[in-house]
Amino acid sequence: MKILAVNAGSSSLKFTLIELPEKNVVASGLFEKIGISGSCYTIKYNGEKIKKEVNLVDHSVAVRILMEELINMGIISSLDEIEGVGHRMVHGGQEFTESVVLTEDVLDRVAKYNELAPLHNPANIMGVKAFMKALPNTIQVGVFDTAFHTTMKEAEYLYPVPYEWYEKYGVRKYGFHGTSHRFINKTISEYFGRNDLKVISCHIGNGGSITAIDSGKVVDTSMGFTPLAGIMMGTRSGDIDASMLSYLAGKTGKSLEELTNDLNKKSGLLGVSGVSSDSRDVEMAADEGNERAILAQEMYAKKIANYIAMYNNLLGGADVITLTAGVGENSKTMRKSIIEKIASLGVKIDDERNDFRGEFRLISTDDSKIPVYVVPTDEELMIAMDTMELKNKNN
Ligand code: AMP
Numbered sequence: 001m002k003i004l005a006v007n008a009g010s011s012s013l014k015f016t017l018i019e020l021p022e023k024n025v026v027a028s029g030l031f032e033k034i035g036i037s038g039s040c041y042t043i044k045y046n047g048e049k050i051k052k053e054v055n056l057v058d059h060s061v062a063v064r065i066l067m068e069e070l071i072n073m074g075i076i077s078s079l080d081e082i083e084g085v086g087h088r089m090v091h092g093g094q095e096f097t098e099s100v101v102l103t104e105d106v107l108d109r110v111a112k113y114n115e116l117a118p119l120h121n122p123a124n125i126m127g128v129k130a131f132m133k134a135l136p137n138t139i140q141v142g143v144f145d146t147a148f149h150t151t152m153k154e155a156e157y158l159y160p161v162p163y164e165w166y167e168k169y170g171v172r173k174y175g176f177h178g179t180s181h182r183f184i185n186k187t188i189s190e191y192f193g194r195n196d197l198k199v200i201s202c203h204i205g206n207g208g209s210i211t212a213i214d215s216g217k218v219v220d221t222s223m224g225f226t227p228l229a230g231i232m233m234g235t236r237s238g239d240i241d242a243s244m245l246s247y248l249a250g251k252t253g254k255s256l257e258e259l260t261n262d263l264n265k266k267s268g269l270l271g272v273s274g275v276s277s278d279s280r281d282v283e284m285a286a287d288e289g290n291e292r293a294i295l296a297q298e299m300y301a302k303k304i305a306n307y308i309a310m311y312n313n314l315l316g317g318a319d320v321i322t323l324t325a326g327v328g329e330n331s332k333t334m335r336k337s338i339i340e341k342i343a344s345l346g347v348k349i350d351d352e353r354n355d356f357r358g359e360f361r362l363i364s365t366d367d368s369k370i371p372v373y374v375v376p377t378d379e380e381l382m383i384a385m386d387t388m389e390l391k392n393k394n395n
Contacts (some may be wrong), residue, residue, distance in 0.1 A: 001083040002026060002076065003387045005380040008051040008087065008127020009034055010119065013062050016380040017075065017082075021386045022237065023381060027075045029303075031062040035307060041065065045075055063130040084139045086132045086178065086387035090120035092144035093170065099386040101394060102128050102140040110142065115349065116170065129153045148182040149175030151217040159225075173219035173229075177203045181211040183382040184322050184375050187360070189216065191373075201309050203377065204334070205325030206234040206277065210304065212311035212318075220314055222307050228264055230388060233386040234277035237267035238303055272296035279327050279334065305341030312345055318370050323346065323363075324377040330357040339364070339372060347372060 007014040013031040018024065029043035042049055043066075050073075056062045068184035070076050087102065091113040100106055107125055114121045128140055157173040158166060165171040184201045200212040208231050211221040222230025222238075233236040245259050254262075270277035273296035277284045285293035312318045327334050332354050339349040346369025354363040364372040 001391070002081050002386060003384040003391075004082055004085045004131075005383040005387070006085060006087050006127055007132065007380075008059060008123050008130075010123040013059060013066075013127060015066065016384070018251050018381060018384040020244050020384055025380075026199075027070070027073075028380075029066075031056055031066070034059055034062050039287075041069075043069055043073065047075055059116050059126050059130040062131060063127075063134045067134050076286050076291070079135060079138075082135060082138055084141060084384075084387040085135060086141045086143055086383035088126050088145045088383060089124045089126060089129070089142040090146070090176070091117035091174070092146050092173075092174045093141070093174070094150055096142070096144045097150040099141055099143045101379065101392060102142045102389055105141070108169045115173070139391050141383075141385045141389070141390050143179055143386050145178045146174045146178045148178030149173075149211075149218045149221050152220060156220040171225055171332055172225045175209070175211070175218065176227045177207070177209045177211075177222045178210050178218075179379045180324065180377045181209075181213065181218070181221070183218060183377055183379060184324055185213050186382075188320055188322055188373060191360075192320070194319075198317065200311045200315070200318045200321045202304060202308065202321065202323045202328055202338075203325045204304065204323060204328040207236065208233045208304070208325070208327070210307040210311060212315050214315055220311065228260075230308070231307055232272075232300050234279070235265050235270045236269045237263045237271070251279045258304070269300060273297060283331065283333055297334070299338035301341055307328060308338070309345060310341050312342075312370070321370055321372045322375045325373065329359075329374055329376050335363060335374070345369060 002019050003020055005016045005018060011034045013034065016027040016028040017239055027043060027045040029041060030250055031041040033039040034056045035058055039050060041054040042051045060288055062208040067079060067171050092110060095115045096367045107128060111125060131140055178244040180203050181201045185199055188199060189195055189197050195213045201211045201213060203209050207227055209221055210231060228236050230238050245256060248259055249256060254269060269279060269282050273282045273293040275282050275293050282293050282296055286297050308321060334350050335354055339347055348365040349363060350366040358376060361374050362371060362375060
C-alpha cells in the first residue's frame, strides 16, 4: 500500500510517498515559502527532479497541487491509491503516548499544546486540515515527536523547581526527536534480536538529543520543556544556567524573547565558532586552524560524551550506543572525537570501521566494552509504518 508521510512547517510542506510493506520510496518532495513570495516546489520521482515556481498562498493550495502532480506525473493513477497520510506532529503533551487517528476532535485536543510548540504545532495542524480536505475518505494519522518519551518517570521529567509550575503550567521535560529515537531503537533491537536492550541513542544533526532507552521504554532524554535543552547543537545552546537571562536582560536591554531567540538561533556551534551552524563548515575551519572552530568542535563532542556517560550510569550499563542524523551518520571526525571522550567506559573506536558515511555499521573495536553502531534514521518510514498499522487496525 502507498502511504504519504508529511511534515508540515509554518511555510513548508515536505512529503514522502512510501510503498509498504516493501519500504520503497516512490516519490518525495518539498513545497517551500508557502504564504510568502518566491514560493516553489520540487518533486523527485524515478531518478528525476522537477522544480516549479508557483504562487502557494496556503497549505491547501500546496496539497491540491501535490495531488494534481502525483496524477499528472504518473506517480499514481488515482488518489484512492494513497491509503493513508501520516503527519509528523511535534507536541502531544503527556496526553498522546502513541500515534493516533486524527479527527477534528483529536485535532482540537492537539491544539491545546500549541502554546508549548508555537512554531510547530499550529503548522502541523494546518497541514492535517489541508489533507483532510483533499482526501476526505483517507485515514490521517498523527505521529508525535513527544510520544516515545512519555514513559519517563517523574524523577526524570520533573525539574527541581516549584511543583506548581508543573501542576499549573505544564512545565516539565517532554523530550523531542521521539520518532527518530523509536526508529533507531526498533532497528537495533531487531538487529540484536532482543527486546530488552539498554540503548543510548544519539541523534546528532542540526538539532540533537541523546536518549536512554531500556527494553523499548525511554528512561531519560536530553531535550526538555523545549528542544533548546540538552547537548550543544548547530545554533542552540543546550543546557545553560537560566540566571544568565535576567543578567543579560539588564546588561543588553534585550527582552527575554530576544535572548531566548539568541539561545535558539545564535548559539551552539555557530555562537562559539563564529563560523557557521553547519558542522561541515566548522570542521573545515577547524582543520585550517581556526581556534574558535576547534573549541566549538571540542565542546560539542564533550557535551555529547558527558550525556552518554551519565545515561550509561542511569541505565546501569548500556548494551549498545547508536549514532544517527546528519552529523552522527556522516562525520567520522566527530564520531571519533565523541568516542575518544568516553574511553573511561571502556568504549573504543576502530578507525578503519569508522571510515565511511551514511550506512548501518559497527564502528567500535571487538574489545570495546559497549559496541557503537551508526544507524541511519528514517522518521518518514516510521511515520508511514505507524499509519499502515492504524489503517490495518481500523479496517
Ligand atoms: P540533520 O539535521 O540531521 O539534517 O543534520 C544536519 C547536520 O549534519 C549539519 O550540521 C551538517 O553539516 C551535518 N552533516 C551532513 N553531512 C555531513 C558530513 N559529510 N560531514 C559532517 N557533517 C555533515
